[in-house]
Amino acid sequence: MPRLLRAPALSVVVPRSEGLLIPLAALLAGSLAFSLFLLMVGKSPLAFFGLVWTAGFSTAFSWQNTLSQVSPLMFAALCVALPARLGLVVIGGEGAIVLGGLAAAVAGTVAVGWSPTMGLGLMALSAMAIGGGWIATVGALRIKRGVNETIASLLMAYIAIALFNHLVEGPFRDPASLNKPSTLPLAESLRVGEMPFISAHWGVLVGIVACIACWVLIERTTLGFAARIAGDNLRAAQVQGLPVGKLVIGFTALGGAFAGLAGFFEVAAVHGSANGSLIAGYGYTGILVAFLARHNPLAIIPVAILLGGFAASSGLIQRRMDLPDATILVFQGMIFVAILLSETAYGRFRIFTPAYWEGR
Amino acid sequence: MDPVDIGLWGVPLAILAGAIRVSTPFLFVSLGECLTERSGRINLGLEGTLIFGAMSGYAIAYETGSPFLGVAAAALAGVVFGLFHGWVCKFKGVNDIAIGIALMLLGTGLAFFFGKPYIQPVAPKLPSISLGGWSDVPQVQAALQVNVLFLFGAVLAVFLWWMFRATRVGLVIRVVGDSSDAARAMGLNADRVRLLSTAAGGAFAGIAGAYLSLYYPGSWNEGVSSGQGLMAVALVIFARWNPINCFWAALLFGGAGALGPALQSVGVSEGYYLFFAAPYVLTLGLLIATSSPERAMQGAPAELSITK
Numbered sequence: 001m002p003r004l005l006r007a008p009a010l011s012v013v014v015p016r017s018e019g020l021l022i023p024l025a026a027l028l029a030g031s032l033a034f035s036l037f038l039l040m041v042g043k044s045p046l047a048f049f050g051l052v053w054t055a056g057f058s059t060a061f062s063w064q065n066t067l068s069q070v071s072p073l074m075f076a077a078l079c080v081a082l083p084a085r086l087g088l089v090v091i092g093g094e095g096a097i098v099l100g101g102l103a104a105a106v107a108g109t110v111a112v113g114w115s116p117t118m119g120l121g122l123m124a125l126s127a128m129a130i131g132g133g134w135i136a137t138v139g140a141l142r143i144k145r146g147v148n149e150t151i152a153s154l155l156m157a158y159i160a161i162a163l164f165n166h167l168v169e170g171p172f173r174d175p176a177s178l179n180k181p182s183t184l185p186l187a188e189s190l191r192v193g194e195m196p197f198i199s200a201h202w203g204v205l206v207g208i209v210a211c212i213a214c215w216v217l218i219e220r221t222t223l224g225f226a227a228r229i230a231g232d233n234l235r236a237a238q239v240q241g242l243p244v245g246k247l248v249i250g251f252t253a254l255g256g257a258f259a260g261l262a263g264f265f266e267v268a269a270v271h272g273s274a275n276g277s278l279i280a281g282y283g284y285t286g287i288l289v290a291f292l293a294r295h296n297p298l299a300i301i302p303v304a305i306l307l308g309g310f311a312a313s314s315g316l317i318q319r320r321m322d323l324p325d326a327t328i329l330v331f332q333g334m335i336f337v338a339i340l341l342s343e344t345a346y347g348r349f350r351i352f353t354p355a356y357w358e359g360r
Numbered sequence: 361m362d363p364v365d366i367g368l369w370g371v372p373l374a375i376l377a378g379a380i381r382v383s384t385p386f387l388f389v390s391l392g393e394c395l396t397e398r399s400g401r402i403n404l405g406l407e408g409t410l411i412f413g414a415m416s417g418y419a420i421a422y423e424t425g426s427p428f429l430g431v432a433a434a435a436l437a438g439v440v441f442g443l444f445h446g447w448v449c450k451f452k453g454v455n456d457i458a459i460g461i462a463l464m465l466l467g468t469g470l471a472f473f474f475g476k477p478y479i480q481p482v483a484p485k486l487p488s489i490s491l492g493g494w495s496d497v498p499q500v501q502a503a504l505q506v507n508v509l510f511l512f513g514a515v516l517a518v519f520l521w522w523m524f525r526a527t528r529v530g531l532v533i534r535v536v537g538d539s540s541d542a543a544r545a546m547g548l549n550a551d552r553v554r555l556l557s558t559a560a561g562g563a564f565a566g567i568a569g570a571y572l573s574l575y576y577p578g579s580w581n582e583g584v585s586s587g588q589g590l591m592a593v594a595l596v597i598f599a600r601w602n603p604i605n606c607f608w609a610a611l612l613f614g615g616a617g618a619l620g621p622a623l624q625s626v627g628v629s630e631g632y633y634l635f636f637a638a639p640y641v642l643t644l645g646l647l648i649a650t651s652s653p654e655r656a657m658q659g660a661p662a663e664l665s666i667t668k
Contacts, residue, residue, distance in 0.1 A: 150404075159637045288462075291458060333470075343453045344451035
């Protein structure tokens with residue numbers, strides 16, 4: 001075959017297209033499997049995807065619905081993606097979200113009468129410190145004691161939720177909250193408002209900035225380079241004298257801090273106090289977002305928007321198609337399986353190598 | 361049977377009763393996970409299998425009127441999930457932990473999807489055997505209501521222990537779990553052994569789910585499992601991959617879970633929610649105490665990704 005592509009396209013586009021086309025193909029395969037499922041239960045896949053488009057992405061109003069879901073998903077996904085760069089599978093981000101939200105709510109009661117900047121700053125910092133410390137513990141246990149991070153983070157998520165229930169039910173409970181135990185409501189000045197022109201709170205913008213910053217950290221700094229080496233081969237990195245322990249604790253702390261920030265925005269922008277609504281499973285959907293994005297922080301942004309749109313369309317699908325609310329969960333599960341299965345396709349197709357296009 | 365005031369004796373009794381009632385799903389799901397992990401693979405998706413087992417078991421028991429058919433259906437559903445997990449993990453580059461998380465999501469989703477119509481109807485319950493007939497105290501009698509599945513689980517634990525120790529099948533599973541290379545040298549197909557072990561493990565998890573919906577708490581709804589399936593992974597570590605220890609660990613977890621409600625029943629409500637964390641704190645503490653950065657955990661199958 002003659003030489004089809006020239007140097008820039010060859011060295012830039014071809015190697016990268018694999019990381020884009022394979023996940024897209026997997027997304028398509030997952031959607032096809034789900035379409036078959038819908039046909040089997042006697043529903044129209046076209047109607048389903050049409051409604052996802054209508055309710056998630058078609059109008060300004062549907063974009064508001066979608067964006068309202070996106071902010072916690074981005075932060076929760078960062079909590080998975082950052083440790084993943086070091087080869088760690090951390091799945092307990094939910095715990096950091098919940099405790100971060102509680103820390104923000106408690107800090108808010110301390111900061112009554114402060115200026116909004118100072119007050120919100122204290123709240124956000126408390127949330128990040130608690131969330132970061134929580135997940136950094138997972139990293140530290142891995143490094144110091146060899147405790148598996150997946151299991152440890154999972155156990156700690158359950159412990160966090162029990163701790164949260166205990167504190168919201170007891171020491172930090174607002175006596176006025178009767179049926180639904182909550183912390184004291186935040187002062188109006190300590191609420192995070194909406195951004196101008198779009199009805200989505202500032203957490204969306206902060207999340208996008210955080211994703212970009214993490215991408216720069218991983219792809220463009222020596223620190224990120226060291227982390228990627230450690231993620232490829234931990235032993236080799238240790239032999240090379242890289243500070244693997246500090247990297248692991250630093251990356252888990254950063255990931256946890258973002259999860260804590262998700263809790264902060266849920267409390268300060270959405271709920272107004274810490275209560276059971278915080279335990280909404282964003283930590284677990286975040287795992288899916290991170291894997292779909294192949295742990296690339298930049299890719300987290302569109303993936304979180306896509307999954308946010310699915311979540312936002314759930315209500316309309318229930319009403320219009322007479323389907324249970326778990327339909328979206330089935331859809332997510334099928335996509336997740338397809339994405340993980342597609343991992344096996346990397347490096348198998350010669351079409352993604354420059355050699356193929358050079359005619360060799 | 362009027363309750364007799366037995367004062368503080370109610371606390372250990374309630375813990376015992378809780379241990380027997382609550383431990384059965386822990387027991388089955390941990391035996392399943394133990395079998396899978398002994399073959400060198402980990403299945404985090406048992407939570408999804410358990411929830412799907414709870415739903416399908418309840419649905420079939422309601423439709424056929426037989427709780428035992430329900431248990432069989434749940435086990436069959438577990439086999440299907442296990443086979444799928446085992447098949448997907450066979451591919452190069454597929455992470456068994458991540459696939460588990462995905463199947464947990466999918467299993468939960470499918471269970472909620474198909475289980476919607478079965479939230480209202482009442483299915484027949486699994487029978488239990490009264491071992492407390494010798495006592496006049498109704499609390500003791502209630503505490504010693506032992507479900508048939510609990511007894512079956514205890515027998516299964518002993519059987520698995522014997523199987524690993526003394527049979528060829530047990531040896532094959534152990535070899536595959538400890539060294540893929542040794543298995544290949546012996547002419548064993550490691551993928552097939554793992555596939556079958558994961559399928560059998562899934563069947564046990566399905567039965568665990570059926571116990572939840574058909575005996576205790578004894579109804580199908582979306583909150584029927586509170587993480588028992590996920591806890592199995594921790595429980596197996598706790599039990600050092602030994603089926604007999606799985607039995608004791610399940611009892612311990614069941615009892616620890618009953619501690620909070622038991623104390624509340626005698627007026628100690630301080631820290632009610634903290635007691636729910638007891639089994640998790642226990643496991644984490646044990647993990648920290650026995651792990652080491654230098655060597656794999658004692659008793660762990662060497663091919664297991666989480667202990668390497």
